[in-house]
Amino acid sequence: MVNTKNKFAIEQSWRFIAILIAMLVFSLPFYSANAMATSVKVTSNHGEDGIEGYLDAEGDIWSLEVEIANDAETDVSPEQVLLNVAGSQIEFNSCSSTSLSTICEFQSVLSDGINEGTYSFEVIYYNLDVNPDDENITEIGEELASDTDSIIADGSEPSISFSSIYQEDGDLHLSFEVDDEPNSCVGLDQVEVVDAETGEVYETFTIGELEECSFDYGEDAGNAGIFTVDLEGEGARYFKIKATDLLGHEEITASKRFDTDFIAPSVDASSLLIADFGSYVSTYSQTSNVLINVTECTDLDTVTASSDFIEFGNKEAVCSLSAETECLHECTWTDLTVNPDGSSISATVTATDDAGNAESSSVSTSFTADSTGPDIVYFGTLSTFDGLSYVAAKQDATIHAFINDNGAGIDVDTVVANLVGVGGDSDDNPNECLIDSSGTADYVCYWDVDVDGSTSSTSTTEINIHDLEDNVGNDGDLISVPVVVDGVDPQVTGIEFYGFSAIGEKDYFQSNDDLLIELTVTESSGLTVYVDANELVMDAENEYQYGSFDDDGNYLASDLDGWVLFTETDCSRDEETTDWECEFRVDSIKSGPDGEVNFQVLVTDTAGNVADWSADDFDEPVNALATDLFDGEFEIELFGLDEETQPDFWEQGSISADQEFIDLDTVELTYTTMFFGVGLKNDVGAKAALIELDECVPSEENEDAPTLSRSLMYGGVFLEANNDPSLSLVLEFEPVNPNDIVDLTKLESDSFETIDFDYECNLHVYSVVGDTAMNFAESQTVTLTVPFGFSQNGAIDANVDALLFDAVDNVGFKIVSVGSAINKVTKWFQYASRVYSAIVGIINIFRITNAAMDIARKAKPYGDVYASAYCGAETGSEAALSRILDPLGTALEVISCNPSPKKVHKNAALAVYSNVQLQVLKYWKIAKGGYISEMLPDNVQFLNRDASSLYDNIIVSTIGLCIPGIAYNLDKYAQIECTYIKCLNEGVKEGITTVDVCSKTKSYMYCKHILGEVMQLFPIDVAQFVMEFIITLLKDPIGVIFSVAELACGAGFCAVPEGGKQKTWCSIVGWFFRITETIGNIYGVIVSYPSVQYNVCSEPAVKEVIDGVKEEAKAAKKNGGAKSVKSTDL
DSSP states (O other), rough: OOOOOHHHHHHHHHHHHHHHHHHHHHHHHHHHHHHTTOEEEEEEEEEOOBBBEEEETTSEEEEEEEEOOOOOOOOOOOGEEEEEEETTTEEEEEEEESSSOEEEEEEEEEEOOOOEEEEEEEEEEEEEEEETEEEEEEEEEEEEEEEEEEEEEEOOOEEEEEEEEETTTTOOOOOOEEETTTTTOOOOOEEEEEEETTTEEEEEEEEEOOOOOEEEHHHHSTTTTTTOOOOOEEEEEEEEEEEEEOOOOOOHHHHHHHEEEEEOOOOTTTTEEETTTTEOSSOOOOEEEEEEEEEEEOOOOEEEEEEESSSOOOOOOOEESSSSSSEEEEEEEEEEEEOOOOEEEEEEEEETTTOOOOOEEEEEEEEEOOOOEEEEEEEESSOOEEEEEEEEESEEEEEEEEEEOOSOOOOOEEEEEEOOGOOOOBBOSSSEEEEOTTTSSSEEEEEEEOOOOOOOOOEEEEEEEEHHHOOSOOOOOOEEEEEEEOOOOOOEEEEEEEEEEETTSSSSSTTOEEEEEEEEEEOOOOOEEEEEEETTTTHHHHOOOOOOOOSSSSOOOOTTTEEEEEEGGGGGEEEETTEEEEEEEEOOOOOSSSEEEEEEEEEHHHHHHHOOOOOOOOOOOBEEEEEEEGGGGEEEEEEEEESSSSSOOOOOEEEEEEESSSTTTTTTTTTEEEEEEEEEEOOOOOOEEEEEEEEEEGGGGGGGGOEEEEEOOOOOOOEEESSOEEOOOEEEEEOOGGGTTSSGGOOOOOOOOOEEEEEHHHHHHHEEEETOOSSSSSEEEEEEEEEEOOOOOOOOOOOHHHHHHHHHSSSHHHHHHHHHHHHHHHHHHHHHHHHHHHHHHHHHHHHHHHHHHHHHHHHHHHHHHHHHHHHHHHHHHHHHHHHHHHHHHHHHHTTTTOSSSOOOOOSHHHHHHHHHHHHHHHHHHTTTOOOOHSSSSTTTTGGGGTOOOOOOHHHHHHHHHHHHHHHHHHHHHHHHHHHHIIIIIIITTOOOOOOHHHHHHHHHHHHHIOOOOOOEEEEEEHHHHHHHHHHHHHOHHHHHHHHHHHHHHHHHTOOOOTOOHHHHHHHHHHHHHHHHHHHHHHHHHHSOOOOOOSGGGSSHHHHHHHHHHHHHHHHHHHSOOOOOOGGGGG
């Protein structure tokens, strides 16, 4: 059911519509008349840039202006003008009347931007009607007029595409295109070419036309794509392209790299070279290579030339970069005809690089006129006999031509030979033509040929040089020579070996003999005999050398080094039988013994055919064993000599230096040194017992070598004979001006590195072979090579001051200093012991005299009276002295570490102390090898004359509780430390020695003088001690006589009744023995006990160092422990 209220509202609405329709129908004629006179026109439509029809889509202010023509005399208000765009209606902002029309304006700020595209819009002008319900309210009425238009929103920057950029014929070609968005393009404003590195704008192209949306540099720039800006230099460049449209949208490309070259090549006018002419020219036309140098740091395109003297034609030079000089091209025309006219040749050379840069330059070169042809000095083989050249059939051979030419010279193309007879060609150029270093001629050319011929006969053929001219076309004289093709091997019919010395020829071989070889050979030509001396002669590879030297002076060894060479000049010949009888001598073979000395004898004829040892009439070798007769290998036994005055066991071994060279920057400032490690070697089992340095001098080839101030050697004394001795040799040089050593102008050349000088040092080597020591030293020469050169950095000295501080300021040095003080006190006890021994000795003399009185009693008439009186006096004195001296003697013996094995001590403590020392002495003596003396009776005193002592080393002194011995060995340690300090302070600082040598010397002295013989006890060599025992006997023959007598008496030889002659004889022997012993004790008072005879620590320089370190240490302690830098802190 419809609501009554709603029904009424519906009825009212229909009534309103009916009235409205009626009014419209009624007013239609009036509206039509009015509309015909009203119009709307869009007069301005743009953004903030003022470009009609275009907005910046990224953000802009849209400005719209319309003109309304209205015949009615009513004003137009902004609310009557509406903008219908994108589905929205927006009122205009303002309207203003003119005499003819009304101008209405609309503005919209698009700060957030809008989408790109074309926007259509309509501007509608409406009538205003009065609201029927309220006359004060107006409403949009009917549309009076309208206009449509559109605006384009452009928000895109232009796009740029690079096609290429390159340089050609000196021009820079550039290709790129610029395009704007076609659907919303406002038009390009300008395009710029910019230097990416500096920002400089090279070119600017202004378009500035609406809706001009593309730009092609090649077509639109007006330059056919060629860059119009002049550039200089060469190298990489970086461009950017910048494009801007009319709305200010900008696009800049990434940096575009390209290589440019605007520098033309440079022709070196002084480098023209006619290669085959050298520095000479003749009047003949000649073919030659022509060379020119061109400097260009990029690639060359072409190098051409023209000349009145050289037929270049249209040939381009072939160029290659120099391996030594940067940017240098070495250009060559090959096989050009050169027509000399006078002494100068000129040409015009044009060089063009890949970039099209070109340069033409006039070049010329001058020559010396040469009108003389070459001259042949010799043509043939180097193997000749009786003036004829020889080659071996079926073997390789070399033909030589020695040629003089003091002008343009020759090469392989100017010499042609016919070598058909020796296996070559009829028109045979040499393998090589070289400057002749032998001095025979200016040049030597050689041909390698493979000889044909019969191996059972000998024939003669001819070879000749049929074409010879120098490098500028001058003809030389020709030559033809005979060559013997030898196919027959020599036949060895006998060989004998003998030793030869001062006593003459022998059937055996001893040390230093000459090896005499007697050889008989059947051969029609000459002979060459090689004897392999590498096992026969020491240093044979250095004594007999056949190698050569390279350009750097390095020796290039030959396979025949160490072989002795003999020829037919050492032979005589039977002309009827063609038999050679030869006698060869290999001087001074090595020292023996050696049971198997192997060597080879190689026999060849002039052509090089190797001898056949299998002849039917060949006799067995004499005095040698043929180990391989087919190859001529033999073996002899070499005997040694009991007494050799010239032993020859050793040869130079390894040589090493402690530095690469001596710096020439320092040779004028100080005494420079070089240390060498030198090894000697031998293959006969010899050992070196002692090596002494005689002198070092420059070798004969180095007479101008820097002068030695001195030469030193370390390590030549060996504790045991050494079969592989290593030495340290030091060469010290006097200060010298480096200009006296090397021409400093040579330093401008990169080839200079060092200059070497050889020094020969003569060593005296005392050798031991088996159990036999050589009485005479061997003289052995070692060669030391000393290089001198330059370095950028000098040597770094060792921190000597820090090492000196460490040497003094340490606990060990302080302890040994205390030991030295104790040693001074103990010397007085030792002296007292000696005095005591002397007194006891005097008493013993009285005892001997008392014994003599027993014999005197038998003398008549007063013998008994004198003897009794003397006996009474002596007995009383002895009794009194015994009460004083016995206790004192016991104490002195123990304190002085000289205990008596026979004395009975009343004091128990002294008895224990003495017994400890006796036992230590006993076992120490056994450890040193005193086996025999321990097995014989105690009264055989001579065996103890070299007895061991508690002073021998610090270990025995400590175990034996020997305080003086400990003090004495500590004092020795102090001297070693002070010697080390002296070595650092004087030797190292003055450049005489090194820190390493000082340290090693200290270690050796410590081992020798502190630990002493203890280091030699393991293992104990019984045989060695037996030998030392026998040597001791021989050193003291008087002691032997007395000891044998004492042994006889002690063994009962004199055990006969009182008054027997034998008893009397033994008593006399005893008296003399005791008298000599007493004299020894008295002499000992003067000599005293072992002590350090020279105190190095008291030397002023050493004492100054010690005192200085002590003061520094004290000062550091006062300063809270701060101290100088030690070597351990480095």
